[in-house]
Amino acid sequence: MEYLNLFSNDFVYKVNPREPIRIEEKNTDGKGTCFFSSDHSAIFIKAKDHSPVIWSLENRKCAEAAFFTTENDNVLNLHIVEMKSSVGISCFIKVIDQWIGMYLSAMAVIGILLKNRPQNIFVYLAYNTSSINTPTTSSPIMLKPLVGGGFQKGLREWHSHRVSLPHGVTAQIIKKQRVLGDCDFGLVS
Numbered sequence: 372m373e374y375l376n377l378f379s380n381d382f383v384y385k386v387n388p389r390e391p392i393r394i395e396e397k398n399t400d401g402k403g404t405c406f407f408s409s410d411h412s413a414i415f416i417k418a419k420d421h422s423p424v425i426w427s428l429e430n431r432k433c434a435e436a437a438f439f440t441t442e443n444d445n446v447l448n449l450h451i452v453e454m455k456s457s458v459g460i461s462c463f464i465k466v467i468d469q470w471i472g473m474y475l476s477a478m479a480v481i482g483i484l485l486k487n488r489p490q491n492i493f494v495y496l497a498y499n500t501s502s503i504n505t506p507t508t509s510s511p512i513m514l515k516p517l518v519g520g521g522f523q524k525g526l527r528e529w530h531s532h533r534v535s536l537p538h539g540v541t542a543q544i545i546k547k548q549r550v551l552g553d554c555d556f557g558l559v560s
Contacts (some may be wrong), residue, residue: 372446375414375486375496382424383480386413386438394436396454403552405452407559411440416473416480416538424476431466434473439481439489440560447475449489451542452497459502464525467534469492474536492542494534497554503529 375385386392390525391408392415397499416424418433426516428550451473453466474492481489503526528534 377483377491379482381482382417382419384415386415388412392438392452394452395491397436399400399455401456401499401552403454403497403554405435405454405495406484406553406555406557407438407450408441408557409440409559411442413438413440413456414480414484416477418473418476419526425479428472428474428475430457430468430472432468432470432472432492434466437473437477437498439486441478441486442560445487446491447489448491448493449474449481449486449497450478450493450497450559455496455498457500457502458498460525460529463496463529467525470542471536478538481498489540491560492536492540493559494542495556496544496546497556498535498546499552500548501548517548 375383378384388410389408392409392413394405396403413434415438417436418424424433434451437449438452439449440445453469453471455462455466458466471474478488528544532541534544545556547556
C-alpha cells in the first residue's frame, strides 16, 4: 500500500485478508487477546503504552488498537478496540475517552495514507466482568442526561450502543464478555 512505509511497522502495518487480526493486552490485570478476521486487507494501528499516536493531542488516552478495512477501494470501515478486566460506569466513561483518542490517531494515519474518511465506525469493548446494570425501565427519559452530565452520559452510550466521536460522527458500540481473558469478535467488514 502506498505511503505505508512512512510508518514504523511496529505500530502501523498491513494485515492480509483472512489473516487473524490480534489485539493483545499485556497488562497483568487485563491480560488477553481479541481476535478478528476480515475478507479484506486491513491496516492495523497499535498504541504504545495507551498513548495516542499523535503526541500533541489534548486527550492523552488511547484504546489498545484500531484497524481499518477498505471494501471495493471505496468504503472504509474503522474498528477501534479496548480491553478491560472489569467495567463499571466510571471506567466506561474513561473507555469512551480512549476510543476518542484512538479515533483521532486513526484519522491521522488515514489522512497520511490519503484514504477516504470512514463511512462506518465500530468501537469494541471486551471485558471480563461488568457492574453496569441493564435498565429496569424501557422509558427513554431515564437515559437522558442530567444537568451537569455525570454518570448519565456513560449509561446513555452503554444502553444505546452508540457513542459520539469528534467530527460529528457516531460509532456503533459492540461489547462482548471475554472468555478466559480472550474475546473472538469473528468476521468483520
